[in-house]
Amino acid sequence: MSISTLSNICTTNYRFQNWAGIYSSNPKVYFQPTTVDQVVQIVKNANEQGRKVTVIGSGHTPNTLCMTNDWMVNLDKLSHVSILKAEHNDYADVTVEAGISSHDLNEYLSDRGYVLQNLPSINGPTLAGMISTGTHGSSAYHGLISSQIVNLTLVNGRGNLIFVDSETEPDLFKAMLLSLGQIGIIVKLTVRVVPKFNLKVTQEIIDFNKLIGMWDYLWTSTEFIKVWWYPYNKKCVIWRAQRTTDAVTPVKQKPFLSKKFYRFIYESLLWVSTxxxxxxxxxxxxxxxxxxxxxxxxxxxxxxxxxxxMDAFTLDCLYSQFVDEWGCPLVEGPDVLRKLEQIIDEGKKTHKFYVHAPMEIRCSNTTLPHSLAPNEAERSEVTKGAVYGNIVRPYLDNTFKLAEYVPTGDVTNNQLTLFINATVYRPFKCNSRIFEWFTRFENVLMDAKGKPHWAKNFIGSTELTMGNLVTSGYKDYQCRGLGRFIKDKYQTDLPIFQRIKMEQDPNGIFETNKDWLISNAIVE
Structure with missing residues (x-):
C-alpha cells in the first residue's frame, strides 16, 4: 500500500503547532488514520521510503519532542471504545483506541457508571500521550497514569502489530509505559477504571512558612491534594479532595479569572510585566x-x-506558557522550597528575573505492591488508593524509587515523589525570558536528587548535553540538553530502554527530532 492509497487520510500542507504555541512545524505529510491497519501501512511505507514518523495527540507537550518536517501521525480519529468488561465489583477494564482523550473517555464511562481513577490538571490529553510521557495526578495514594493500564497494542518500527502486558513481552511493556514515542505507536490500550465517584473539595489559604511547618503530615491528609504557591505574596493555596457519597453541590460563584474581561486584563498586565x-x-x-x-x-x-x-481534577491553565517540572523525593521538599524562595527573592532584588504564579506543587506514590490482589479486596465507595492495572515501573520513570510497597493506610512522606512545576506565561503568545530562572530552578532540583519531567521545557546546560557540543547560539528558551545527567541518573534502566528501542525500531523511523534525543541521551 503506497502513500497514494492513503490519500484520504493525509494532507501535504498542514502546519502543526503545540498547545502553547511555542513550537510549530510543517510536516511533509500529515496523517489522520482511522484504523489500526492504516497505522501499520504508514509505518511500513516509512521504512520503504526512508522517512521518519512522529506521533502527536492533543499537542500539550511544550517542548520540541514532537516537532518534525517529515511524516506526522495524529491519532484523534483512532478513538473508538472497543470493550467495556466488568471484572469485579470494584473495577472494570475498558479497551479503547489510543487516540481517545481522557475527557471523551470519561464522558463515555460516566454514562455507564465508571470513571478514570486519577487525572492530571490538564483536561483532554490523549491516553497514549499520557502514557508515553509519564503523566501523573496529585495524590499520596496514586502513581503515574500508566499504572492504570492493563495491556496495550503497538505498531513497532518494523510495522509489526504487537500485544504486550505484564506477562506477554514484559520488558517491552515496561518500556512502552513511558516510551516518549520512540519504540512504537500505541494503537490500543486496556485501562482499569472504577465506579464513578464524587469528591469533596476544599481550598485554604496558608502562609508559606506554615506550609513548611505542616509538611510532615500535609500530603497524606487526604486522597488528592495539590498546592499552589504564590511566592511574592508569601502565600499558598492548599487544594484537597476526598471521595464522598454526598451529592454534587450547586456551583459557587465563578472564579475571578473565569470572566473574559478580567482574564484579558490579567493577560495584558502580564504582557506589560514581561x-x-x-x-x-x-x-x-x-x-x-x-x-x-x-x-x-x-x-x-x-x-x-x-x-x-472529572470536574474536580481539571485546572484552567489560563494562557500559553513555558513549563519546567521536576520530581524529587518528597522529604527534600522543605529544603527545596526554602532555596527556591531565596532564589526568587534574589531575582526580584537584583531585577535579573521574575517568576510567575502559581507554582504548582504535587505528589505521587509510585511504590508498587507485589501483586494486584491488595487493591481488589475490602473496598468501599470512599476507600483511598488505586486499583492497579499493572505493577510495573517504566524504565524511564522519573519518580522517586523506594523498594518496599507500603499499604495505603500506612503511607508516609518517605515513599512519595514531590513534583514542582515552574510556569512562566507567554501573554498573547509573546515569549517571556526563562533561561535565568529555569536554570536556577533546575540546579536546586538536581541537588535534591530530582529528575525532569520528560515532556516539559527543561533547559539543561552545555556542560550536561550529549553529542556535538554547541556552546553558543541558543535562544533563551531553547533546551541545551541534560544527557550526561540523565545517563547518570538512569544508569541501569536507560541502556535496557535503548536496547529495546533498537530491537523494535532498528531503522530509527521514530527518531524525528534526533538532536533533542541525542542531547538528552535517549539515543547515542
Missing part, C-alpha cells in the same frame, strides 16, 4: 491573588463543595 517592565511582576501577582481568592478562607475555614471527579 515585555516592558519586569519590576511590575510582583504587583501583578498580588493584584490577581487578592481577587482570585478573596472568597477563600484560611486553614480550617474552608467551605467544601462536592464535584464529580
Amino acid at each position: 515585555q516592558v517592565c519586569g519590576r511590575l511582576t510582583p504587583f501583578v501577582e498580588k493584584w490577581v491573588f487578592k481577587r482570585q481568592f478573596k472568597s477563600i478562607g484560611g486553614l480550617g475555614e474552608a467551605q467544601p463543595e462536592v464535584l464529580t471527579s
